[in-house]
Amino acid sequence: MKFRSLLNLTVFSAALAVSAASYASAKADIVDTAVAAGSFNTLVTAVKAADLVDTLKGPGPFTVFAPNDAAFAKVPAADLEALLKDKAALGKVLTYHVVAGKVMASDVVKLTSAKTVQGQDLKIAVKDGVVYVDGAKVISTDIETSNGVIHVIDSVVLPK
Template identity: 50%
Template sequence: MKAFLKNSLIAVSLAIAAAPAAYAQNPTVGGAQMPSNRNIVENASNSPIHKTLVAAVKQAGLVDTLASPGPFTVFAPTDDAFAKLPAGTVETLMKPENKAQLTKILTAHVVAGDMSAGQILKRANDNGGSYKMKTVSGDTITAMPEGPGLALMDESGGKAVITIPDVDQSNGVIHVIDSVLLPK
C-alpha cells in the first residue's frame, strides 16, 4: 500500500510539474488556456469564443475526425465571425437536412498537416505573395501576408485574418480567424 501511495504521489507531482509547460507554450484563446497536450476538439471546447464552431462540429459529426491523430491545421472562426454571416445562416446550416453543406463549410477550414503561421507566411512570400492550400473539403484557400500577419481568401473571394496564430495541439495547430471561409 505504501508503494502504491508513493507512486501515486510521484505521478501527481510529475503531472503538476508538467502542466505549466503545456500551458506556457500556447497563447490563450478567449482568456482560456490551450494546453498543447490536448487535441483540437478538447481545446476548442474549452474556448469561450468558439461555442458556435464546436456546436457546428458536433452537428456535422466531425468530432471523431478532429480528435483523431491528424495532424490538422484548423482555421477556427470565432463566434463573432459566425455572427457576421447573414441573419439565420447559422441556424439554417445547423438543421439536419443541411448537414452536408455544414460539413463542406467546416472542412473548408481544415488542411491536412501541421503548418505554423510562419511556415505559411514563408511559403506565401516564396511564391510571390500568396500560397494556395487544398482543404479537406477539396476547396482551396489562399494565404497572403497582411501587415505583420496573414490573411486567408476563400474561393468565393471572402477574406479572413488570422487573429491568434499557432495554438499548438496534440494533433495539429489552430489559427483563430475573424471570418468564416465559404467554399464555392
Template identity: 50%
Template sequence: MKRIFAAAATAALLSAGAAHADHHGGKDKSASMEEKQNIVDTAAATGQFETLLAAAQAAGLAETLATGGPFTVFAPTDEAFAALPDGTVEDLLKPENQDQLQSILLLHVVDGKTWSKDLDGQELTVTAKNGGDLMIDGTDGVTVNGIDVVKADVKASNGVIHVIDEVILP
C-alpha cells in the same frame, strides 16, 4: 502551385490555466498539458468556439477532429459565426443541411501542422479538406482568403489552430 496543407475541420485556442512547476525537477508542465488536449478539447476549454463545436458535432466531424490528424485548423470564433446573416447558422445546423455544413467546416481545415513561421513571406494556394482552394498570404501577418489570423500557433495534441474572425465561405 505550392501545396503545404490539406484536411478535416474545426476548433481553437489554448486552454486557460496557469503553468505548474514539477516538484521533482522544477520543469514547467504547461506545454505538456496543452499538448495532451486535442483540437476539440482545446476549443471547448476556451469558451470562444461553442458555435464551431456545435457545427462540428452536427456535421459529424467532432470525432475526427478529436482523434485524427495532424490538422491545421483556421477556427472562426463565436463572433465570426454571429456576423453571418440572420438564420444562417440555424439553417446549417439542420440535419438536412449536413453535407453543406461539412463542406463549409472542411474548408477551414488542412492536413498537417503548419506554423505561422512556415508561412512568413509566402503567398500560396493550398487545398482544404473539402477540396477547395485557400489563398494563404504570409507577407504581412497571415491571412487566409483575405481573412486575418487574429491568433496563430495554438497547439493541440493532434494539430495547430489559427484563430480567424470571419467564417470562410465557398
C-alpha cells in the same frame, strides 16, 4: 527539520501538479482545445452537428483556421441556423477550414494557397505583415494541440 522537509515536499508536489496540468493541456486535441478556450462555442456546436468530432479528435495532424464566436456572429442568424440544419453543407464549410498536416504560422506566410480537406484551395495573402485566408484575417496563431495546430480567423470562409 521535519517541517522543512515536509514544506519542500509540498512545494515539489505543487510544482509537479502544475507541470502535469500544463502537460495535459498541451496534449489536448483540436476539439478539446477549442472547448477549453471558451471562444469557439459556435464552431464546436457546428463540428458536433456535422459529426466531425471524431475526425478532429483523430491522429491528424490537422491545421484548423478556426472562426471564433465573433466571426460566427457576423453570419446572419437565419443563414447560420439553416447551415447548422444541413449536415452535408455544414460539413463542406467546416472541412474548408481544415488543411491536412501541421502548418505553423511561419509556414503559412510562405504560402499563396493551401489545399483543404474539403478539396478546394484556401487563398492565402500577406498584407502589411498580416495574414489573410480567403479574406479572413488571422488574429491568433500557433495554438498547438496534440493532433495539429489552430489559427484563429475573424470570419467564416466559404467554399466556392
